[in-house]
Amino acid sequence: MNVVILDRAERAEEFAAAILLSQIRNEPFSKLGLATGRTMEGIYSHLVQANRDGLDFSQLLTFNLDEYVDLSPIDVCSYRYYMNEYLFDETNIEPENTFIPRGNPISLQQEVQEFRNKLREVGSIDVQLLGIGENGHIGFNEPPSLFGSETRVVTLSDETRMQNLDAFGGVLEDVPKRAITMGIKTILEAKKLVLVATGRHKSQAVHDAVEGPLRASLPASAIQLHHDVWVILDEAAAQDLNLTAYYRSHTKNNQLAEEYRTFITKYMR
Ligand code: F6R
Numbered sequence: 001m002n003v004v005i006l007d008r009a010e011r012a013e014e015f016a017a018a019i020l021l022s023q024i025r026n027e028p029f030s031k032l033g034l035a036t037g038r039t040m041e042g043i044y045s046h047l048v049q050a051n052r053d054g055l056d057f058s059q060l061l062t063f064n065l066d067e068y069v070d071l072s073p074i075d076v077c078s079y080r081y082y083m084n085e086y087l088f089d090e091t092n093i094e095p096e097n098t099f100i101p102r103g104n105p106i107s108l109q110q111e112v113q114e115f116r117n118k119l120r121e122v123g124s125i126d127v128q129l130l131g132i133g134e135n136g137h138i139g140f141n142e143p144p145s146l147f148g149s150e151t152r153v154v155t156l157s158d159e160t161r162m163q164n165l166d167a168f169g170g171v172l173e174d175v176p177k178r179a180i181t182m183g184i185k186t187i188l189e190a191k192k193l194v195l196v197a198t199g200r201h202k203s204q205a206v207h208d209a210v211e212g213p214l215r216a217s218l219p220a221s222a223i224q225l226h227h228d229v230w231v232i233l234d235e236a237a238a239q240d241l242n243l244t245a246y247y248r249s250h251t252k253n254n255q256l257a258e259e260y261r262t263f264i265t266k267y268m269r
Pocket of ligand 1: 038133140
């Protein structure tokens with residue numbers, strides 16, 4: 001596992017963006033797995049800038065991890081709206097190449113099935129971006145989530161609903177109780193995982209995901225089963241890790257990490 005610890009959140013966002021951007025540069029037809037949330041906002045601003053600077057996104061296919069049940073795509077609190085606002089409307093990604101489950105379909109089961117079918121049809125996602133919840137969720141795979149789970153409808157924990165309260169004007173009743181999410185198995189099928197966490201409030205979940213035992217009650221620990229994982233952190237989110245000296249020296253000596261650093265100085269600053 002590649003654990004990269006950077007001095008502040010902006011550097012972590014930049015590094016994560018560099019992984020995505022070098023992927024797009026090398027393979028303009030890439031399939032990207034995307035996430036929403038506060039952590040992703042800075043990452044998407046780098047993608048928007050790169051697109052403005054001439055990097056073409058028109059051949060990309062994108063798949064989002066999740067969507068709230070009952071919210072329509074034009075609801076300002078929906079993840080479709082978020083993605084349009086932070087990335088899709090600001091770049092030349094083709095709208096028909098962006099896939100996010102609909103939160104208010106006629107049949108949820110059919111929506112789930114169609115999303116599963118679409119993922120199967122296109123094959124593996126090249127790079128899957130992940131945030132992490134304070135309770136260790138990835139996507140909306142709440143504890144406990146089976147490592148064999150696929151895209152499905154889930155019940156959101158009260159903890160997660162509280163974490164997302166701000167987006168709903170502070171009214172808990174307005175935060176949906178269910179979501180559609182890619183499953184853990186689906187996430188692990190991506191060729192590369194990039195998990196990004198910033199801030200002290202994430203440090204326990206990061207420790208449990210990276211160094212703790214594998215368990216359904218800490219869904220993010222499933223990343224330990226993958227063969228190509230990048231965990232990008234700021235110092236605050238790395239605070240509870242035990243093996244930081246090792247991670248730092250590994251990053252220093254890692255050829256690919258060096259390439260991402262070069263990418264940043266060459267194309268992003
Ligand atoms: C949302 C998603 C979630 C978030 C996580 C962290 O699409 O996948 O797992 O990544 O809840 O959210 P923030 O970044 O807002 O702390």
